[in-house]
Amino acid sequence: MESIMLTDSELISLYLSGDESALKNLILRHERKIFTYILSSVKNKELAEDLFQDTFVKVINTLRLGKYKDEGHFVQWVMRIANNLKIDYFRRSQHLPMYSNDDFNVLDNIGIEEASIEQKIIQEQIYKDARDLVQHLPQEQRQVLEMRIYHDLSFKEIAEKTNVSINTALGRMHYAIANLRKLMEEKHVVLS
Numbered sequence: 001m002e003s004i005m006l007t008d009s010e011l012i013s014l015y016l017s018g019d020e021s022a023l024k025n026l027i028l029r030h031e032r033k034i035f036t037y038i039l040s041s042v043k044n045k046e047l048a049e050d051l052f053q054d055t056f057v058k059v060i061n062t063l064r065l066g067k068y069k070d071e072g073h074f075v076q077w078v079m080r081i082a083n084n085l086k087i088d089y090f091r092r093s094q095h096l097p098m099y100s101n102d103d104f105n106v107l108d109n110i111g112i113e114e115a116s117i118e119q120k121i122i123q124e125q126i127y128k129d130a131r132d133l134v135q136h137l138p139q140e141q142r143q144v145l146e147m148r149i150y151h152d153l154s155f156k157e158i159a160e161k162t163n164v165s166i167n168t169a170l171g172r173m174h175y176a177i178a179n180l181r182k183l184m185e186e187k188h189v190v191l192s
Contacts, residue, residue, distance in 0.1 A: 141176035
């Protein structure tokens, strides 16, 4: 059966039953609309590519974890993910706390930037635990994760530096995250 004839829900079911090409067809079906939506907001092609790829990493993770509730609105769901990632990016880039509550009280935020010594020690320990776990990943996964997280490279740049396709770089990142979760569960590490 050709993927053109299949609904998004059917492609998702096929993907979850092990058919990787179903996911590829799903992405190809909607990539133009989603990418254009992101690009129209951020006005930067490279940033739009990164957000697009991050969106589908999140989509893949959610699908694999069985957390997607199929209500026949796959594209709208993906657009919400893209929008949330876009908002998160702008929040991080402006380094400003964002408040959605109209009951904002400046007194609630006094000292928000000053962490106690105990909080700093805990945070340092969390970072050390995370770095230690990363060292247990297979080399290819560790390389992609470090390039993305520590060096803030786009998946396109990672693909070029490692001489692989963007999909391979995305896949390695996905497996790195999945393996980190397993390692955290095995070692009972809580990163928060």
